[in-house]
Amino acid sequence: xxFQVSNELIExxxxxxxxxxDARLREMxxxxxxxxxxxxxxxxxxxxxxxxxxxxxxxxxxEALMELEEDFRERILENLSAKEIAEELEEMxxxxxxxxxxxxxxxxxxxxxxxxxxxxxxxxIKELLTYDEDTAGGLMAKExxxxxxxxxxxxxxxxxxxxxxxxxxxxxxxxxxxEGKLKGRLSLKDLLTAxxxxxxxxxxxxxxxxxxxxxxxxxxxxxxxxxxxxxxPVVDNEGILMGRVTIDDIxxxxxxxxxxxxxxxAGISQDVEADDNVWELTRARLPWLILGLFGGLGSVxxxxxxxxxxxxxxxxxxxxxxxxxxxxxxxVGVQSSAIIVQGLANNVVKGSLLNRLLKEVSLSLINGSALxxxxxxxxxxxxxxxxxxxxxxxxxxxxxxVAALIGTFVPIILDKRGIDPxxxxxxxxxxxxxxxxxxxxxxxxxxxxxx
Amino acid sequence: xxFQVSNELIExxxxxxxxxxDARLREMxxxxxxxxxxxxxxxxxxxxxxxxxxxxxxxxxxEALMELEEDFRERILENLSAKEIAEELEEMxxxxxxxxxxxxxxxxxxxxxxxxxxxxxxxxIKELLTYDEDTAGGLMAKExxxxxxxxxxxxxxxxxxxxxxxxxxxxxxxxxxxEGKLKGRLSLKDLLTAxxxxxxxxxxxxxxxxxxxxxxxxxxxxxxxxxxxxxxPVVDNEGILMGRVTIDDIxxxxxxxxxxxxxxxAGISQDVEADDNVWELTRARLPWLILGLFGGLGSVxxxxxxxxxxxxxxxxxxxxxxxxxxxxxxxVGVQSSAIIVQGLANNVVKGSLLNRLLKEVSLSLINGSALxxxxxxxxxxxxxxxxxxxxxxxxxxxxxxVAALIGTFVPIILDKRGIDPxxxxxxxxxxxxxxxxxxxxxxxxxxxxxx
Numbered sequence: 001x002x003f004q005v006s007n008e009l010i011e012x013x014x015x016x017x018x019x020x021x022d023a024r025l026r027e028m029x030x031x032x033x034x035x036x037x038x039x040x041x042x043x044x045x046x047x048x049x050x051x052x053x054x055x056x057x058x059x060x061x062x063e064a065l066m067e068l069e070e071d072f073r074e075r076i077l078e079n080l081s082a083k084e085i086a087e088e089l090e091e092m093x094x095x096x097x098x099x100x101x102x103x104x105x106x107x108x109x110x111x112x113x114x115x116x117x118x119x120x121x122x123x124x125i126k127e128l129l130t131y132d133e134d135t136a137g138g139l140m141a142k143e144x145x146x147x148x149x150x151x152x153x154x155x156x157x158x159x160x161x162x163x164x165x166x167x168x169x170x171x172x173x174x175x176x177x178x179e180g181k182l183k184g185r186l187s188l189k190d191l192l193t194a195x196x197x198x199x200x201x202x203x204x205x206x207x208x209x210x211x212x213x214x215x216x217x218x219x220x221x222x223x224x225x226x227x228x229x230x231x232x233p234v235v236d237n238e239g240i241l242m243g244r245v246t247i248d249d250i251x252x253x254x255x256x257x258x259x260x261x262x263x264x265x266a267g268i269s270q271d272v273e274a275d276d277n278v279w280e281l282t283r284a285r286l287p288w289l290i291l292g293l294f295g296g297l298g299s300v301x302x303x304x305x306x307x308x309x310x311x312x313x314x315x316x317x318x319x320x321x322x323x324x325x326x327x328x329x330x331x332v333g334v335q336s337s338a339i340i341v342q343g344l345a346n347n348v349v350k351g352s353l354l355n356r357l358l359k360e361v362s363l364s365l366i367n368g369s370a371l372x373x374x375x376x377x378x379x380x381x382x383x384x385x386x387x388x389x390x391x392x393x394x395x396x397x398x399x400x401x402v403a404a405l406i407g408t409f410v411p412i413i414l415d416k417r418g419i420d421p422x423x424x425x426x427x428x429x430x431x432x433x434x435x436x437x438x439x440x441x442x443x444x445x446x447x448x449x450x451x
Numbered sequence: 452x453x454f455q456v457s458n459e460l461i462e463x464x465x466x467x468x469x470x471x472x473d474a475r476l477r478e479m480x481x482x483x484x485x486x487x488x489x490x491x492x493x494x495x496x497x498x499x500x501x502x503x504x505x506x507x508x509x510x511x512x513x514e515a516l517m518e519l520e521e522d523f524r525e526r527i528l529e530n531l532s533a534k535e536i537a538e539e540l541e542e543m544x545x546x547x548x549x550x551x552x553x554x555x556x557x558x559x560x561x562x563x564x565x566x567x568x569x570x571x572x573x574x575x576i577k578e579l580l581t582y583d584e585d586t587a588g589g590l591m592a593k594e595x596x597x598x599x600x601x602x603x604x605x606x607x608x609x610x611x612x613x614x615x616x617x618x619x620x621x622x623x624x625x626x627x628x629x630e631g632k633l634k635g636r637l638s639l640k641d642l643l644t645a646x647x648x649x650x651x652x653x654x655x656x657x658x659x660x661x662x663x664x665x666x667x668x669x670x671x672x673x674x675x676x677x678x679x680x681x682x683x684p685v686v687d688n689e690g691i692l693m694g695r696v697t698i699d700d701i702x703x704x705x706x707x708x709x710x711x712x713x714x715x716x717a718g719i720s721q722d723v724e725a726d727d728n729v730w731e732l733t734r735a736r737l738p739w740l741i742l743g744l745f746g747g748l749g750s751v752x753x754x755x756x757x758x759x760x761x762x763x764x765x766x767x768x769x770x771x772x773x774x775x776x777x778x779x780x781x782x783v784g785v786q787s788s789a790i791i792v793q794g795l796a797n798n799v800v801k802g803s804l805l806n807r808l809l810k811e812v813s814l815s816l817i818n819g820s821a822l823x824x825x826x827x828x829x830x831x832x833x834x835x836x837x838x839x840x841x842x843x844x845x846x847x848x849x850x851x852x853v854a855a856l857i858g859t860f861v862p863i864i865l866d867k868r869g870i871d872p873x874x875x876x877x878x879x880x881x882x883x884x885x886x887x888x889x890x891x892x893x894x895x896x897x898x899x900x901x902x
Contacts, residue, residue: 157643160643192608225702248679262793263789267786282814290822320751324751327777328740330778335740338717339725339732342724343726363732425717430778
């Protein structure tokens with residue numbers, strides 16, 4: 001039954017915008033979910049999109065605006081007056097409204113806030129803007145249902161009806177004392193099953209999970225996932241209830257974090273997308289490529305020291321194996337680091353460093369032996385001298401062990417020093433392992449073959 | 452205020468288990484959240500963990516069991532009787548209960564189900580087991596609050612009180628007709644604000660989003676994210692309401708998917724964790740390393756064709772550059788493919804293939820020019836002949852363009868053929884780009900330097 005935004009529909013909308021068929025457009029889009037309206041808008045040009053935003057009810061466009069790509073939203077907002085933006089903000093949840101205001105240039109942000117009619121809302125937005133983006137304060141919304149511990153269930157239901165008008169989704173009812181300090185929560189289930197005259201203080205659940213306005217987003221995500229929470233209250237440093245973070249904001253956060261780690265592992269240093277322009281993509285990709293280039297030049301230096309090998313036809317084939325050695329060092333390093341980075345993120349990297357070292361070494365011995373065997377087999381087929389095959393096999397094995405150890409311990413060390421270990425998974429680990437690997441390869445060959 | 456499981460606490464629990472201080476253990480752990488109890492259990496040995504699970508109330512242990520690693524849970528369950536497992540299942544949501552039963556050997560699963568006292572629940576679990584794990588049917592729980600469209604608000608509240616007993620969290624109230632077909636939903640907000648005598652048919656919201664039991668998990672995740680849903684009803688092919696999927700199950704699903712893609716990109720083919728044993732890790736890692744090895748041997752063959760270069764001191768330094776060329780080809784390929792794979796997953800890869808081709812080529816020209824310039828500079832410092840530096844620069848540029856095109860189009864082609872494009876991001880793309888890169892490098896060198 002899922003509604004699909006078709007090309008015909010988009011063409012029809014485009015046509016109606018050109019013809020200024022306002023009534024027809026309003027009617028047509030009134031039936032459509034805001035997320036689908038956002039999908040339609042994202043397919044339109046800037047002036048068409050602006051036309052639609054101005055035309056439709058703020059109730060619908062405010063939510064659609066939040067679903068758009070940030071860049072496109074900013075460009076649409078540039079075409080709206082401060083008053084028009086303020087109207088959109090009136091319909092948004094305060095957390096979204098604050099995010100939008102934060103995207104505006106400072107002077108324009110002030111004008112927009114001045115145009116918001118609801119003063120309480122303007123105050124709330126200004127408050128939210130004071131928190132750091134990636135903290136509980138930056139993620140929370142001011143909308144919530146709160147009741148005082150001294151009220152009765154009946155009084156509570158009356159008050160909730162009033163408050164619920166402004167809250168899209170009631171997750172939990174928070175209970176506060178007369179100073180506004182968080183005391184606990186009330187489940188809707190309890191409210192449904194308690195008698196009307198009961199006092200809230202008798203039925204509420206104390207010991208509620210909460211976070212501080214300054215708690216980092218990552219920590220909020222961890223707590224909400226661990227305790228399976230759909231919303232978590234946020235308090236200031238005196239325990240006063242300030243807002244709540246809901247799971248949908250956290251889902252986006254988890255996804256963004258996962259994508260960031262993935263991009264770092266792939267050697268992309270900024271949050272870019274396939275449809276960003278060439279310059280943005282270059283800025284994100286070139287730095288890592290330059291790192292790779294320097295790594296490659298590093299291995300040129302190493303090999304120069306072994307140039308004489310080329311004059312010796314018996315062993316000069318060693319040079320054919322440098323890409324293989326480098327590739328294996330890189331692959332093993334990426335595997336080890338990816339497992340550790342993910343383990344660190346999920347908090348499952350336990351036990352002593354010595355145990356982990358033993359494990360990586362034994363894992364490398366198993367993988368290395370299998371691969372060494374294949375190399376020796378290959379040597380037979382190619383009719384290499386046995387000492388030559390053994391040299392390559394032994395070097396490969398050592399390279400794999402060293403690469404696994406580098407891949408394992410670099411992220412652990414970075415993590416201990418408070419640096420995001422994800423940075424160590426991609427080009428960083430492959431580049432350093434390439435150099436180490438090639439050095440080790442020639443050095444071991446020299447030891448065995450004695451040149 | 453977050454509660455932290457300390458080493459002292461774990462030691463204390465361990466001590467009390469040895470001393471069989473049952474009353475003290477029960478008292479101590481009754482205050483602690485099930486997620487923290489799970490954390491404590493995961494630090495214990497198997498027999499200690501089993502002891503605790505048998506000792507504590509099923510109400511707490513059933514939820515803690517669900518938080519444990521699957522392997523450890525299975526081993527604990529092996530030590531419990533069918534009756535004891537059934538008691539745990541009685542306290543779980545049906546989706547969790549079905550997951551646990553699915554992990555048991557077939558004959559034991561039957562015995563456990565036979566021991567469940569609540570026949571309705573046993574039926575529900577059996578039904579859930581019939582669905583594929585990764586579909587809406589496999590993800591959904593049977594617990595939900597449903598009301599008939601013919602009831603009044605007052606009757607509805609009465610009935611909800613009864614049903615709510617079995618439902619941990621009330622997300623939405625689903626409205627069905629007398630055959631059980633899904634008609635729409637009722638928000639708690641509406642219920643709070645409507646008068647007692649109103650009929651449900653007058654206040655419910657039709658046009659509710661839903662999925663079919665056979666809808667794939669990935670699609671359910673996409674819909675719930677797009678429309679910001681916290682729960683979605685699941686119907687059979689006749690439209691009968693069968694269950695609901697909640698956002699917490701989807702958060703796990705999104706995380707698992709992201710981790711799988713990340714691992715594929717890193718050359719790890721199965722869902723493994725840092726603390727899995729050496730054999731499991733080998734099974735996941737060795738196949739990709741063997742692929743890399745064959746790739747490396749492929750480049751050995753290519754270079755053998757250019758063996759004569761080694762006898763020419765003027766140009767034999769070319770061999771020093773093979774790891775650099777291979778690394779750059781690999782890095783560029785991984786960058787391009789990661790951006791495309793993520794774009795495909797987020798549905799933002801739009802426009803014609805020709806446009807994408809032009810974009811990748813111009814991006815490669817920019818990155819390639821910057822890197823070529825660095826190579827020429829390096830050549831000056833090293834006092835290379837200019838023709839030699841130019842050869843490497845030109846080859847590098849060509850390799851970057853080809854690598855970017857391979858990295859872009861392989862995932863797109865796989866996606867069009869219904870194969871998970873994430874498989875093309877890691878060792879697969881680096882290995883094929885290594886070979887192409889080295890071949891191209893020597894071929895271009897031959898063209899320019901004429902050997």
